[in-house]
Amino acid sequence: MIWLEYAIMQRALIACVLAGFLMGLIGVFVVRMRLSAIGYSMSHGAFAGAALGVATSINPLATGLAFASATALLIGPIADKARLHADTITSIVFPLNMALAFVFLTLVPEVGLSSQVANILWGSIISMTNSDLVYLATLFAATLATVYFVWKELFAIMFNRKLAQADGINTKPFVYLIIFLAGVVITFSLKLVGGLLIYALIFNPASTVLQFSENMRKVVVASPLVGMSTTVSGLIASLFFDLPVGSCIVIVSTIVFAVALLLSPKRRRKEENNK
Amino acid sequence: MSEDAVIRLEDVSTVYEGESRPAIKDINLTVKRNELVYIVGPNASGKTTLIETINGLLPPFRGKVSVFGLDIKSNGQKIRCRIGYVPQDFMVKPGEPYNALDVVLMGRYGHIGFLNRPDKKDKKKALEAMKLIGIEELADRPMGKLSGGQQQKVMLARALAKNPKILLLDEPFSNLDPDSRGQIPILITKLHEEKNLTTLIVTHDIHHMLDDCNRVIVVTDGRITFDGTPENALPLIENHPHTATLEGHHH
Numbered sequence: 100m101i102w103l104e105y106a107i108m109q110r111a112l113i114a115c116v117l118a119g120f121l122m123g124l125i126g127v128f129v130v131r132m133r134l135s136a137i138g139y140s141m142s143h144g145a146f147a148g149a150a151l152g153v154a155t156s157i158n159p160l161a162t163g164l165a166f167a168s169a170t171a172l173l174i175g176p177i178a179d180k181a182r183l184h185a186d187t188i189t190s191i192v193f194p195l196n197m198a199l200a201f202v203f204l205t206l207v208p209e210v211g212l213s214s215q216v217a218n219i220l221w222g223s224i225i226s227m228t229n230s231d232l233v234y235l236a237t238l239f240a241a242t243l244a245t246v247y248f249v250w251k252e253l254f255a256i257m258f259n260r261k262l263a264q265a266d267g268i269n270t271k272p273f274v275y276l277i278i279f280l281a282g283v284v285i286t287f288s289l290k291l292v293g294g295l296l297i298y299a300l301i302f303n304p305a306s307t308v309l310q311f312s313e314n315m316r317k318v319v320v321a322s323p324l325v326g327m328s329t330t331v332s333g334l335i336a337s338l339f340f341d342l343p344v345g346s347c348i349v350i351v352s353t354i355v356f357a358v359a360l361l362l363s364p365k366r367r368r369k370e371e372n373n374k
Numbered sequence: 375m376s377e378d379a380v381i382r383l384e385d386v387s388t389v390y391e392g393e394s395r396p397a398i399k400d401i402n403l404t405v406k407r408n409e410l411v412y413i414v415g416p417n418a419s420g421k422t423t424l425i426e427t428i429n430g431l432l433p434p435f436r437g438k439v440s441v442f443g444l445d446i447k448s449n450g451q452k453i454r455c456r457i458g459y460v461p462q463d464f465m466v467k468p469g470e471p472y473n474a475l476d477v478v479l480m481g482r483y484g485h486i487g488f489l490n491r492p493d494k495k496d497k498k499k500a501l502e503a504m505k506l507i508g509i510e511e512l513a514d515r516p517m518g519k520l521s522g523g524q525q526q527k528v529m530l531a532r533a534l535a536k537n538p539k540i541l542l543l544d545e546p547f548s549n550l551d552p553d554s555r556g557q558i559p560i561l562i563t564k565l566h567e568e569k570n571l572t573t574l575i576v577t578h579d580i581h582h583m584l585d586d587c588n589r590v591i592v593v594t595d596g597r598i599t600f601d602g603t604p605e606n607a608l609p610l611i612e613n614h615p616h617t618a619t620l621e622g623h624h625h
Contacts, residue, residue: 182391248489255480258472262464265431266536267455267484313516315471365469 110232111224111291111344115330117235118288121242123304123326125284127319128277130305131257136189137174138281138301143196144170145286146294149219150203159219160234163289167282170196175275200294222293222345224334235287242280246319249273254315291330293345300326303352310363329355380540380572381405381428386437388427396435397423399596405574410566410586412604413576415593421576422462424593425542428574429457441540455484458533462544462576465525470518474528477517478504481535503535506561522549530558534565541566541573
């Protein structure tokens with residue numbers, strides 16, 4: 100573990116732990132509330148924003164956050180007000196964000212192939228600064244506190260949104276909250292994993308754990324741990340094979356999900372029932 | 375609204391998102407306290423839409439819905455805390471990470487309030503509701519491992535756990551086994567009487583009708599085509615297996 104003696108590596112490891120945990124946690128709500136398409140649009144919104152930041156030499160974190168928030172507003176309250184179906188709005192917003200990202204990346208010719216562009220596309224461990232870690236740690240505390248305080252509402256909405264509403268819960272603000280939180284978590288983790296790959300880390304840990312557990316409380320505890328383990332394993336793999344960290348994290352996370360699918364007792368039961 | 379009127383719909387039409395044709399049209403309906411009303415009609419006639427318009431899950435496109443004298447548009451959340459609702463054909467997928475007690479306890483969430491957690495009292499009420507329905511032994515079982523009938527009983531317990539003033543039950547007996555089909559309707563009648571509930575039961579099968587039912591509403595093609603006593607309704611319905619043919623005989 101000689102590499103851990105370097106500050107850059109220590110920062111990368113802490114970032115992997117925090118970002119992996121956060122994405123694993125928020126992923127449970129995104130997957131269970133069937134917001135996957137929305138989450139996908141959010142990650143590309145953050146990516147487009149970060150691209151704008153790189154092109155205009157503004158902090159990509161700030162522009163990424165602004166774009167993710169704008170996307171959250173567009174696919175949350177604004178789409179609801181305009182009575183647009185989630186599929187419709189995400190089908191429009193996702194390609195728009197991608198188009199904007201590529202326009203921004205080619206807007207200033209000298210930026211086109213820079214390492215900064217590569218960083219936001221594929222992720223980079225050397226890009227993580229002390230400030231990034233402070234932001235991630237603050238977000239970590241804020242997300243845990245939010246989930247703790249509104250757990251009852253989120254628990255009911257994850258079971259069935261319509262029934263939660265029928266029981267007197269105003270579901271909309273909680274769904275918007277999860278969309279917004281997903282956007283912020285994605286933005287702050289973008290530098291590490293990259294805009295094109297980050298969504299896998301929202302989806303994979305939660306989907307992995309849901310193959311095994313029949314207790315939602317355990318899912319909410321286990322998914323962040325799986326997220327954290329896969330980001331750390333991906334980091335180690337990237338150092339070992341000298342490959343981009345984002346790609347390694349996503350490959351590890353996908354392998355873990357594939358193994359979970361093979362071992363899933365729930366799937367085995369389903370197959371037995373179908374026979 | 376008269377003092378006894380618990381539910382009132384005035385010229386209500388409801389249109390589903392993305393559709394131009396209303397699912398229910400120009401509905402005028404008053405339900406008094408402690409009435410036990412059956413809503414019958416053919417499939418896709420608008421029965422479920424009517425129920426979901428009453429509890430505000432579907433906003434009316436036109437007209438006004440009042441429950442307990444309050445407009446559902448501006449007081450939906452408050453009103454729904456006092457309505458026990460069992461949706462039609464509710465089934466969870468195998469492997470759902472919720473046990474039966476979790477689901478019944480959710481019926482209490484509206485009462486508990488924002489930022490609060492269910493306490494021992496809430497858990498006790500949820501277990502009492504499960505005991506009443508006869509499913510207390512299922513409390514720790516995962517929902518996905520329960521049969522359709524057991525899941526329907528869990529949903530009934532969830533509706534009762536909130537101590538409702540109104541019960542809206544959409545095809546509540548459809549998945550029950552033959553034994554439960556005998557017991558659960560009797561239990562609902564008993565609760566309706568003992569707790570002074572106002573109960574609306576949707577069914578497309580008139581053989582499920584309870585003896586204590588004092589009013590039958592027939593919904594056909596989104597409109598109320600009959601509203602009267604079971605004595606008057608039954609011969610008509612029995613003579614017309616497709617209740618659509620009731621249109622024109624009444625009103």
